[in-house]
Amino acid sequence: MIPGLEPWAQEALGAGVGLAIGALVGLERGFKLRDQKAGTRVAGVRTFSLMGLAAGIAGVIAHRQPLAAAAVLLAMLGYLAIAYAPRLTAKGDATSPIAAAATTAAAFLAGLGSIGLALATAAVIVFILALKDDLHEFVDRLDKKDIHALARYGIIALAVLPFLPDQPMGPYGAWNPSKLWWVVVLVTGFSFAGYVANRIFGARHGTIATALIGGAYSSTAVTQSLSQRLGSGEGGGAEPAGIALASAVMYLRVIVLVAILANRILIPFVLLLAPALIIAWVAGWWLYRKAEHSDAPIPPGNPIALKPALGFLAFVAIAAVVARWAQGTFGEQGIAVLLFLMGSMDVDASIVTAGGLPPQSIGAALAAIAIGGTIIANMAVKIGVVLSYAKGKGTSAALALLASTLVLAGSIAVAWMRL
Template identity: 45%
Template sequence: MAMLTDFSGEWLIYRDLAIALATGLLIGVERGWTMRGERKGARVAGIRTFGLIAGLGGLVALIAQSLNLIMAAILLAGIVIMLGFSHAKTIHEPDGRSITNFVVSLLTLCLGLLAGSGYPALAMAGAAITTGLLSMRSELHGFLGKLGSTDINVMIRFALIALAVLPFLPNRDFGPYDAFNLQQLWFVVILVTGLSFAGYVANRLFGESHGTVVTAVIGGAYSSTAVTASLAQRLRGEDSNRRTLSAGIALASAVMYVRVLLLTFILARFAFVPLAMILTPAALVAAVIGLLQLRRSGAAKTDKSVETRNPVRLLPAFFFALTVAAMSLAARWAEAEFGTSGIAYLVLIMGSFDVDAAIITLGALPPETILSNLAGFVLAMTVLANMLFKAGVAGFTAGWKNGRSAVAALVASSIVLAIAGLVSFVALDIHF
C-alpha cells in the first residue's frame, strides 16, 4: 500500500511537470506562427523556448515545495533576469513585439509555476486564454480602431458601476421595515445596466454594419422605447423604407418581451410562469408581424443604422437605485397597511413607469408575500402600459400616415397581451 501511495505521488509530479511543459508549448505554437516571417535571429523566443520556460517554472515550483525555498527563489530570479537580458536588445523595436514577448514569457513562467504547484487545470486554462488573446491581435486592434469617445465612456462608466461601488456596500437589511439592503440593491442595478451594456456592445459589433433591423433587435434588449422613438422619427421623413422601419419597431418590442421574462426569471422567479403565459402570445404576435413586414419590404437591412444613446450613465443609475429603494420601502409599507392588494396596486402603478423597477421590487419581497399568479398578472399589465405608451410615441412622432403600420403592430400585440391577461385573470381566479 505504501508503494502504491508513493507511486501515485510521483505520478502527480510527472503529470504537473508535463502540463507545465504543455502550457509553454501551446503558447509557443502561437508565438512561433506569428513570428514565422521574421528574419533569422530576430525571434527571441519560439515554441521550444516557451516550452522550456514553462517547464523551468514547473521545476522551480517543485524545488520550492520539496527541497529549498531559498534555492527556488534564486533560480526564479535568475530566470527572470535572463529573460530580461534576452529581450533587452530588441526593446526599442517600433512594433513593440519585444515587449509583448517579454510579458508573455513572464506569464508563461508563472503558468509553469502554477502547474508545478498543483494547479494544472488552472494553468492550462490560463494558457488557453493567453493563446486566444494573442491570436486575436488583428481583431482586437481593429475593434479598438472602431471605438469612439462615447464607447470608452460607456465601458468606464459600467466598470465604475459594477466594480467601484458594490464591494464597499454593506450586505445587511436595515431601515424601516428592513426594506433596504444596499449590496443587493446595487447588484440588481448592475444586472439591469449590464443588459443595457451588453446590448450596446452587440450593437456596436454587429448592428451598425447590418442596418436598421439588426440594430433595432439588439437595441430592444436595452431600450425598445428608445428604438421606437428613433425609428418613428425616421418614419416621418422616409417614404420608401416604411415597412422596414415598422418591422424594426415590432421586432424591438418582441425582444423587449424576452428581456422582461429573463429579468423575471433571474430576480422574481416565482412570477415567471404566470407572466410567461401572458407575455408569450403577445411576443409571438409582435415577432410574426415584424417578420412579415420585413419580408414584404424586400430587404433584411438598410444602409442606415438606428441611433442609440449611451445606455450606461451614472446619474440615471443612481436615480434607478433610489427608485427601486423607494418602491421597496413603499411595498413593505403597503403590505403592512393593506396586505397583498396594496403591494399589487403599488407595483402596477409604479411599474407602469419602469417595468424593471417593478420586477426588482417583487423579487426583493420576502417569500410568499404575494401570490405568483397575481405577481405575474401585475407585471404583465405594466408591460401593457409600456406597449401602449410606445404606440403613442410612434403615432405622435411619425404621424398617422407614415406610422400607421408601426402603430398597428404595437396595438395588435397590446390587444393580444390584454386578452391573455384577461383570460389569465379569470382562469386563475386572481384577486387583488
C-alpha cells in the same frame, strides 16, 4: 490534481501541464512571428515549451525547495528582460515578453497543483493573443463616448459594490445596500452589453441588427429613433420591422430579468407572456420579409450615465419601502397595484421590487399579472410614439405592436379570472 495518483505521478502531471501550456502559447507566438527571419525571434515554440516545462518544475519543487524554485523563475524572467530589451526600445511592443511572463506564471500554477486554473489561464492567454487584429479594429472604432460609458460602468460595477454592507437596514428592513446596488449593476450591465454589441455589430449589419440589439436595453429608444427616421423620410425600408423586432426582444429581456431577479414568479410570468411573445416575433418576421434591405444603423445612444443609475437606485429603494408598507396595510392586492404603478414608469423597477418581496406577501400569479400590466402600459407608449413621429408611414409597425399588446391583455384577463 487528479485524486488517486501516486505522488510522483502528480508531480509529473504538473510539470507536463506546464510543458503543454508553454507549447500552446508558443504555437500562437510562432505562428504570429513566422514571417520574421530565422534567428531574429527571441522566443518561439521551443523556447516557450521549455519555459513552460521549467516553470512547471519550479512549481513542483516550490514546497520543498522554495529558493531553488525562485531562482529558476528569476533566471527565466531575467533572460526575457535582457533578450527583449532591444526590441522594446526599437518597436515598443511588449506583447511577447508579457505573454512569456504570463505563460511562466500559468505553468508555475500547474506545477503547484492548480491544474484547472493553469489550463484556463493558458486558454485565456492564447485567446487574447489570437484576437490581436480584432481587438485593434474594435479600439479603432471607439470614440470618446464609448470610453466614458466604459468608465462609468466600471465605477458602477467595481468601485462601489465591494464596500457596501450586506444586511437589512432602513425602514421595515427593506434596504440591503449590497443587493440594491447589485441590481443597479445587473440592469445597467444588461444595457451596457447591448450598447457594446450595438457598436460592434450594428454598424456592420444595419437597421435590423441594431434594432434587435438595441431592444435588449431600450426598445422605447429604438422605437423613437426609427419612428423619427420614418417620419422624416430618411428611412431605408426596414424601420417598421426594426420597431417590431425591438419590442419582440423586449419580451425576452423582461423574461430574463424575471428569471434572475424574481424567479419565483417565472413560470406564471412566462405562461402569461408566451402568446404575446410569439405574436411579436411573428409580426416582426413578417415585416422583415416585406422590408427592403437597409444598411443604415441607428445611433445606439449612451445607456450608462451615473445620474440615471442613481435615480434608478433611489426609485427602487423607495419602492421597496412602500411595498413593505403596502404589504402590511393593504395585502397582496395593494402590492399588485403598487407593482403596476411602478412598472408604468419603469418595468425593471417593478421586477426588482417583486423579487425583493417575501414569498407570502403576494402570490406569484398576481405578481406576474401586475408586471404584465406594466408591459401593456409600456407598449401603449411605444404605439403612441410610432403614430406621433412616423405618422402614416408607421402604420404597419403600430399594428404589429398593437397585435402583441392585445394578445397580452387577453392573457392577463384570462389569468385574472382564474385567480
